[in-house]
Amino acid sequence: MELRTKLLVGGDWVDGADRFADVNPATEETLAQVHEAGPDQVDAAVRSAREALPAWRDLDPHARSVLLWRLADLLEERAAELAVVETLDNGKPSFESAKVDLPSVVENFRYYAGWADKLGGETIPVSGPFLNYTLRQPVGVVGAIIPWNFPLSMAAWKVAPALACGNAVILKPAEQTPLTALLLGELALEAGFPAGVLNVIPGRGPVTGQALVEHPGVDKISFTGSVETGKLIMREAAATVKNVTLELGGKSPNVVFADADLDAAARGATTGIFYGKGEVCAAGSRLYVERSVKDAFMEKLLERTAKMVPGDPTHPKTRLGALVSKEQRDKVLSYIEAGREEGATLRAGGEAASVDGRGYFVEATVFDDVDIGMKIAREEIFGPVVAVLEFDGIEDAIRQANQTIYGLAAGVWTRDVGKAHRFAREVQAGTVWVNTYNRYDSASPFGGVKQSGFGRDLGRYALEQYTETKSVWVALDG
Ligand code: ADP
Ligand code: MG
Numbered sequence: 001m002e003l004r005t006k007l008l009v010g011g012d013w014v015d016g017a018d019r020f021a022d023v024n025p026a027t028e029e030t031l032a033q034v035h036e037a038g039p040d041q042v043d044a045a046v047r048s049a050r051e052a053l054p055a056w057r058d059l060d061p062h063a064r065s066v067l068l069w070r071l072a073d074l075l076e077e078r079a080a081e082l083a084v085v086e087t088l089d090n091g092k093p094s095f096e097s098a099k100v101d102l103p104s105v106v107e108n109f110r111y112y113a114g115w116a117d118k119l120g121g122e123t124i125p126v127s128g129p130f131l132n133y134t135l136r137q138p139v140g141v142v143g144a145i146i147p148w149n150f151p152l153s154m155a156a157w158k159v160a161p162a163l164a165c166g167n168a169v170i171l172k173p174a175e176q177t178p179l180t181a182l183l184l185g186e187l188a189l190e191a192g193f194p195a196g197v198l199n200v201i202p203g204r205g206p207v208t209g210q211a212l213v214e215h216p217g218v219d220k221i222s223f224t225g226s227v228e229t230g231k232l233i234m235r236e237a238a239a240t241v242k243n244v245t246l247e248l249g250g251k252s253p254n255v256v257f258a259d260a261d262l263d264a265a266a267r268g269a270t271t272g273i274f275y276g277k278g279e280v281c282a283a284g285s286r287l288y289v290e291r292s293v294k295d296a297f298m299e300k301l302l303e304r305t306a307k308m309v310p311g312d313p314t315h316p317k318t319r320l321g322a323l324v325s326k327e328q329r330d331k332v333l334s335y336i337e338a339g340r341e342e343g344a345t346l347r348a349g350g351e352a353a354s355v356d357g358r359g360y361f362v363e364a365t366v367f368d369d370v371d372i373g374m375k376i377a378r379e380e381i382f383g384p385v386v387a388v389l390e391f392d393g394i395e396d397a398i399r400q401a402n403q404t405i406y407g408l409a410a411g412v413w414t415r416d417v418g419k420a421h422r423f424a425r426e427v428q429a430g431t432v433w434v435n436t437y438n439r440y441d442s443a444s445p446f447g448g449v450k451q452s453g454f455g456r457d458l459g460r461y462a463l464e465q466y467t468e469t470k471s472v473w474v475a476l477d478g
Helices: 039-058 061-077 079-090 094-115 151-164 179-191 205-214 227-238 262-278 291-306 326-341 393-401 417-426 461-465
Strands: 007-009 012-014 018-024 029-036 130-138 141-145 168-172 198-200 220-224 243-247 253-256 286-290 345-348 352-355 358-362 365-368 385-391 409-413 431-434 467-475
Touching: 007 039, 007 179, 018 079, 029 179, 039 130, 039 141, 039 168, 039 198, 039 205, 061 079, 061 094, 061 151, 061 179, 079 094, 079 151, 079 179, 094 151, 141 151, 141 205, 151 168, 151 179, 151 220, 151 461, 168 179, 168 205, 179 198, 205 227, 220 227, 227 243, 253 262, 253 393, 262 286, 262 291, 262 385, 262 409, 286 291, 286 393, 291 345, 291 365, 291 385, 326 345, 326 358, 326 385, 385 393, 393 417, 409 417, 417 431, 461 467
Parallel strands: 141 168, 141 220, 168 198, 220 243, 253 286, 253 409, 286 385, 365 385, 409 431
Antiparallel strands: 007 012, 007 198, 018 029, 130 467, 345 365, 352 358
């Protein structure tokens, strides 16, 4: 596929108000000059979405289902090419884009194709001679603002259910990784979606993103990104009382009990933090190890960490790619510096790296002897850096796991069924993984509690985010 760099608005590729350089973080080369939507183009996108909405909303649900399935087929046909673009744009290993991201994107569209014609309401027993029933109707025009860590997956998580429910969508990809979102727009046109039903408008957050959030013609903002930006969006959305869904950051605890299969736990802890270069909202960045097995476990963890060597993301054997940008690399390095200064023990990594003298890589980094008061234990680093802490017993594990403003995900490793379920019940998180980590499925809800946000992506729970429930009363005695 040829790269697209213009905005997709109302079925046409149009110029933006400005352009920005989209960089390959593994080579530091500019991949493309991408058009940026200014307020005028955002307004045009909103108008085209509003125009497209009535016919799209009233289309046969079966027809919407067929279109979503067709788009899934096209994504599957182009999966290899899309995976290459994703890797060049984001720096993630091709193993991840080709073997994990793309298959899940295809599955996601098929999953929601299945829901498009199954969104019924209910009849409700009420007092008096009345029939009361509910209609599930689309929210209207949805602005989807997504991050750069899983560009096409995050687009799919929002676009697929929103379209299935009959909404028109304006997708604002992250400025670091706009390319696959634009190709998704192209495939949607090829699949036969009506013009204006899916618009794709790249641009910087404070320019394009903000204009979208402020626009009175947008009914809902579905956002995935940082806590700071999420707070800003919630505040901006208040001006027009927009419906918002926020999936924000995390500092997820991954808890290893002494009775766990330590080899499996060490494997899960390694992928839990280093998968996706640690640029994963649900990364297991606080690793709690029960004191009695700490030394044995650390040996296994460090052995596995040593194999996570930064490499060329396009190489199929690479497991640790480049961070998304220079800014992100520098931010991660400054956290590593803070860890050193605050007295944590550096057991692995700790340095910037490059491949052929280029790229924004950081070594797989392990800090031991971490205290919950330290920055590296409290703040989301969003990079390949894990903080190891100790605990003693289930009460202590639960107490420490919950010692955070976040609540996105948690992991627990134990052979004791009761302990596993008790932890799962008491940990404050939207997702809990028992003896596994980083599992996702289109059918299983994902989202956070506390400052990790509210609302759920995926599963039938996402349908709640993209529909309104209308209550209809009919007098039966007339
Ligand atoms: P990061 O700082 O790691 O890039 P952000 O949460 O800022 O993470 O970015 C996630 C998404 O939010 C991106 O698409 C970005 O462009 C967008 N964004 C950033 N600032 C704003 C804003 N003020 N209003 C709306 N969207 C924004
Ligand atoms: Mg890029």
